[in-house]
Amino acid sequence: MPSTVVPTLDRLAFGGDYNPEQWPEEVQAEDVRLMVEAGVTMVTVGVFSWALLEPEEGRYETAWLRRVLDRLHEAGIRVDLATPSASPPPWFASRYPESLPMTRDGVRLGIGAREHYCASSPDYRRAAQALASHLAGELGDHPALALWHIGNEFGAQVGQCYCPVSEEAFRRWLQDRYGDLDALNRAWGTAFWSQRYGAWEHVRAPRVAPMPVNPAQQLDYRRFSSDEHLACYRGERDAVRAHATGAPVTTNFMATTSEDLDYWRWAPEVDVVTNDHYLTAEAERPHVGLAMSADVTRGLAGGGPWLLLEHSTSAVNWQPRNVAKRPGEMRRNALAHVARGSDGAMFFQWRASRSGAEKFHSAMVPHAGEDSDLFRDVVALGADLGRLAEVAGSVVVEDVAMVWDWPSRWALELEFRPTVDVRYAERAEATYEALHDLHVTAAVVPPDADLERLARYPVLVLPQLYLVTDEAAAVLRAYVERGGHLVVPFFSGVVDGTDRVPDGPYPGQLRDVLGLDVEEWHPLRAGERVALSGDGDAPGGSRPPVGDVWSERVRPRGAQVLRTFAEGPDAGHPAVTRHDVGAGTAWYVATRLGVADLRTLLAEVLTAAGVAPRDLPHDLEVVRRRGDGVDLVFALNHAAAPARLPEGGTDLLTGAHHDGAVEVPAGGAVVLRVEHAP
Template identity: 55%
Template structure:
């Protein structure tokens, strides 16, 4: 066991008393007859389960009518789990209010931008500004905390569930009032608000606060400042709900950590998780792969690295992923043999100290009845359950990874608020996607065998030989990046970075605005490409989506357009600044051209490539007072791969001297020799 784990004992930064790497699932015993529960615990022990989340969607059973709590069934569940040696991440059950509550208080239901009030019948049927919902949710959290604060199974608290997944924005009158109060706190005066939102355009100048509304349905484009502030407000409003329950839990059960499950991944963008990550005792994430994506393992790595960034490099928990198919994609493909195992280890490699699933036993009814689980409809004599048991046993063999950190020499700057701002309508090319822009670069680094960290825009850049800044659209000043490059750092910035300030106002004088002097370039006009239109660079690179009429102002051209609308104009530039170098990617470079650029920037920064045919991540930690490093290697291909390595392979106990074989579709965890 690492010294780090010992240091965590009694603190609030990890579920208490979990023996080893966390392994388990959401457990929903209320969906099943009570005579199934004992068998559940028996099978959990067989599968190596040591942590389960309980009660996430059980409000209607815990409080069947206003103020009357029914905890007896939950008492019996927790007692059974404790007797089986299984720790509990106990939910406050506030993820979905019961029908009796929304029927009694229909005003607490959320409203869409077009004024339609949503009804109960699914989940998350609440307005984040509703005082009724908040009062009842906090009361239930307090009742649960007082009931179970001394229960020996309690390891952590799980507040809500996937905040904003279905209702990330509410446009009702309560939210309008709350939005105005939020704006007063942010801007102070109406004059400041009018300036921030540039309301001189389209006669939108406000003369009284009660004129200010959420961005409800309007004839055409909304005010960009209004949209951006409403995104910020909505993220904050949901965060305030989480904090209200968290504070009660901290009050009643000090020392028991509190978390909620984020949704860091490809599609969800409604919350600013940098702000949220500061408010949880440990970071948890839910992640599901896109089953029809042939490189879904690369997107998984992206999400895991970004989650580790939110956790500031500390261990984090994968609260949910799937054992096989989900139920909500257009075509729900089952995972291939070994994919469950590879997915689990990929999260582990990239900083998780535990991986849980949704859910333990596959539901026989309800909206998610075709979502896979640790125990499928077909029972235990299945591919899924055999693989579950295999990984559960293996986690005990690699438990010394606990508390170790991930080795990364490249940092990506990621900004949810820039994602909101550049995703608004009215930009030069509606085909541009912030997420696709970031991921294209990430994928190129992944294929170069390079592990990356993620940082917020105000993150600490020191210690990284290379920092990548994709589409950091909303930025007031590039001064921190200037200091980084002056001190010897290498910086790669992509187009649509630094174009506007954090109000959404365009920096004048030429693009890329705040980065213009650092990059040594000036763009006078964007030249987005039409649908299906491409351009070629003089080094053979292929470009789609975006070009710019760019002028050199100290920088040197690395590659220029050979054709397209701007032949001869620089497309990739390099600028020596102080002791460092700032690169600018001013076009939608893709494929081999992007890979070639990544190789050049890595070489410039002195960062070596890793293997490109197998996923390899290094974790570092301390065992018995001595520093240790581990290589986690995952082979997503169809042939065996050999790596130069020496040490002990933990899954088999085999000593490796010189060459390590990673079997096709397999995983190895090597404790390296120093």
């Protein structure tokens, strides 16, 4: 039996957040019966139980939780045991009011929701660690325990706190980072606007001010805030590990939806990389965003297996319009996460709550109960995952790579940028969708990835990498020299790690590898578009590529011009270039292309790099996981008509064997087992 990413779990993880404290004993007994019927292998317990586990300071009550774990263990269900630090109880805020977070404009937030704590608060950290230690001491040897789950979605509601406690912690963080005030002043460029600091106590949190606060200061505050949440996680993790429980420790990331945590710094701190993902229900193609989230998570796991800890069976409750999933969509969503590296599919939550803010959120057991189509679909999914046991531990086959960077996102979207229309997430999503439509699987890598990691991939795409360090620039050049194809969009490589523009023309550290200078930017007016012309226009006489939002005056310094602006402020000047460096090529795009035109350009890059885009139906998602001597080929049909996959093998979901090709039903899925030489 292959090993999953959770070592003591011998099957793919299937289950969800379980909150037995919301229900009487007779319902809890029914829960276990239904879990067994559904094929549940693991549940997450205790996420929001602080008020019950510690009803008053220093008095712990864990007997009820032990009874829950005993009941689950008797049924053969493993437990992902959470520390409940995401939601301190009312008594804590009353006793320690300074632990409540403060907004940037100085307003203290209240209680009655969740995540009402300042990550820098010493009182909060002390209490959270004490409770974690007590739980580990009491339950760390329980036979049901498979995984420790620290907190919940760190930074989801309060990414930055601006209270006096945080401000003092920020000063200490800066002292560790810069050493002395001279270094701080140089990094922040405080000669501008008379900001030079002469004493540490003069440094403040970047609260609301009459004009935009120093961008380098704001960028450092985002880094500091991410690190403060990480310190909270580390404190609880170490408190648990001190009891040598043996179970791995994790916390649930939100790979593409968190704007506040730099998960590249977090990933080495967890034993198992896990993720929460919820569809943007109104999106035209929500499965593409799901795929991107899964690929980013796999990147955080170094390309290896990871675990989906939360997604939804149907509608959520917190989007503007909470669209329910269509028949078959929950199954495709779960299998897509597994296809892209997850060793299981967990949900929020097991049973729908009858009270509270999330009572309209879908669950594995809906308010309609077990006699419902949704629960029958849950049971069927459990059976599907049971048939995929050999998928555990296999790795995803990746074709190309894409950089993902939180500090670039933070810095790019500060005030006083050339246009408000350039957004990091939009460019990352558009770039990813173009790759997805070419049916290539993307690895996601950090901006400071070493050369050996990058060299695995013939193509590397930088979606809006506004911030580039000298070290990263040197690695990118070496990547191209060794034969890689580097794709760089406009407004990339503009600043260094302190939001400082390097000497010389744009694009800073990247102009050498790109073989060009940018003399001036010409952001476009709202709705303005510019056509491109030149070699590589769309074939068959169709329209030429079109850009919007951005145009710029490019001066080639060795780069070959592939397309020029046909109109607009830079008519006649380069719009798309390529620069051969060593054995590879760097490509540059000087405007914002839509998904269709990005797809055309990236197809050209892939062809030049020797990567053949697959000729598959548009919304047939195909991903390959590889184990010892076998490939597991996932084919998920998101379209309303059947789709043909030109590959044969045995479908693990049905047992049917297909020679040479298989028809994937509309809205359906197949998982082919294909033998190959190990």
